[in-house]
Amino acid sequence: MVEELVAAGVTLASAGAVYVMAAARVVKQYERGVVFRLGKLRSEVRGPGFTMIVPGIDKLRKVNMQIVTMPVPGQEGITRDNVTVRVDAVVYFKVTAPAEAIIRVEDYRFAVAQMAQTSLRSIIGKSELDDLLSNREKLNQGLELMIDSPAVEWGVTIDRVEIKDVSLPETMKRSMARQAEADRERRARVINADAELQASKKLAEAAKEMSEQPAALQLRLLQTVVAVAAEKNSTLVLPFPVELLRFLERAAPAPGPVQQPQQPVRSVEEQPVQEQLPSPQPRLDPGSEGSNSRQD
Numbered sequence: 001m002v003e004e005l006v007a008a009g010v011t012l013a014s015a016g017a018v019y020v021m022a023a024a025r026v027v028k029q030y031e032r033g034v035v036f037r038l039g040k041l042r043s044e045v046r047g048p049g050f051t052m053i054v055p056g057i058d059k060l061r062k063v064n065m066q067i068v069t070m071p072v073p074g075q076e077g078i079t080r081d082n083v084t085v086r087v088d089a090v091v092y093f094k095v096t097a098p099a100e101a102i103i104r105v106e107d108y109r110f111a112v113a114q115m116a117q118t119s120l121r122s123i124i125g126k127s128e129l130d131d132l133l134s135n136r137e138k139l140n141q142g143l144e145l146m147i148d149s150p151a152v153e154w155g156v157t158i159d160r161v162e163i164k165d166v167s168l169p170e171t172m173k174r175s176m177a178r179q180a181e182a183d184r185e186r187r188a189r190v191i192n193a194d195a196e197l198q199a200s201k202k203l204a205e206a207a208k209e210m211s212e213q214p215a216a217l218q219l220r221l222l223q224t225v226v227a228v229a230a231e232k233n234s235t236l237v238l239p240f241p242v243e244l245l246r247f248l249e250r251a252a253p254a255p256g257p258v259q260q261p262q263q264p265v266r267s268v269e270e271q272p273v274q275e276q277l278p279s280p281q282p283r284l285d286p287g288s289e290g291s292n293s294r295q296d
Contacts, residue, residue: 022055031062032098045098063098067159068109072116074167077124085132086167087124091116091147092159100155108154112147116161119146129168136163 026049027033033046036059046060053060072089079085093112095101101108123143124132131139140161148158168176210216 019055023052025051025053025060027051027062030064030066032065034061034063034098034102035059041099041103061102063095063101065095067092067094070109070113070116072113072120075117075120075124077121079124079127079129079132081128083129083172084169085124085129087120087132087163088165089116089120089143089161089163091161093151093156094159095155096157097155105154108156111154112151112156115147115150119143122146132166139163
């Protein structure tokens, strides 16, 4: 009799151990448990730790509550200013309602991924190229709102959306490079012209000061000679200022007027006789006259 009782106790203990092992579940800290009893959702969501279910009747599904990082594949589209681009993004989301994430949608990860791709294409078509390159913060906020609106019904909250990369055609890259180069060259020319203007004003002020003190020009000349000689050159180019020539010209005595020698005036009587007499008239040959008369 005692042996039968011992055997029955051992059997019950074994059955209890098997039941506990079949009913015991452990939910991790970052998970929540959703229980279905005979296919019907239990209102109670199991928290982290040890929990029990009815074997064969209850079914426990664990839902991860961590923030999920999901890369969005590159989507090609045409911007509003007719430029073909390829944009990559990344979505950060988490489950806030475990029961809704299990019941409302079959696979909430796949649903969020598809919604992110379609929203990204829509953002590309509504934006311009300059916004995609420089104003990404505003586009990220718009993309987050577009994905979060349907995801709230699935028990999912979009934490953040970031546009990761914008790929441009090679022709567009070359055009943008030329534009940037031209803009930098324009700014360089403006800066150079401004520097020339400032330098000319300073040189004009220096010239004014040197004109008041002629010795300053000589000192400046000596400084230039010292600067050139410091290079240990075999040839020394010595600039000669024009002001020094003018100074020497002013210091030199002015030459007097040159008098032209006057020729003595001769009277009419002193002039040679040949000049007073008229020139002789040509005489005719008598032989020629006779011949003319005979012809008559």
